[in-house]
Amino acid sequence: MKKFEFVLYINKNIIVQRYFTVKNFNHSTLKSMDLYWCIKSVTKMIQDDLKAKSEDYMWKNYNEFADRAEIEEQLENSERNIFENEDVYDFEIKVDDKVVIGTSFTGNVYPQRVRYSVDIRRLIPKIISEIQDTLETKNLDVEYCGINL
Secondary structure (H helix, E strand, O other), rough: OOOOEEEEEEEEEEEEEEEEEEOOOOHHHHHHHHHHHHHHHHHHEEEEHHHHHHHHHHOOOOOOOOOHHHHHHHHHHOOOOOOOOOOOOEHHHHHHHHOOOOOEEOOOOOHHHHHHHOOHHHHHHHHHHHHHHHHHHHOOOOOOOOOOO
């Protein structure tokens, strides 16, 4: 019986780790483009969630009555390089404790309050379902995507 899991990290620190089963695992999916598209879809799901939470956070903290000097000061402070101390998210899919595919994206485009308090609990069933569906796929795009097993 194989052990399947996904892990989401920020700066190599685990945010979420979940184990799950795959009933009709097709080993060929590990070398298919389907797995690549799956991980891109899942990370887009996570990024969209972070974006929505960022918009909510910014609207809640919007001050329409801020004076011009305060706004100019905020703009001056925001002109620093946001990637100076980059926060990186990593997402991995593992089979038997071995990473079969992974991807990274920057967290610096989200406010600190959002990127350090990630809560994707409501997305977990969708993420697991998407990965399971991909790993069970029989009709694959067999183009090799560079995964070394």
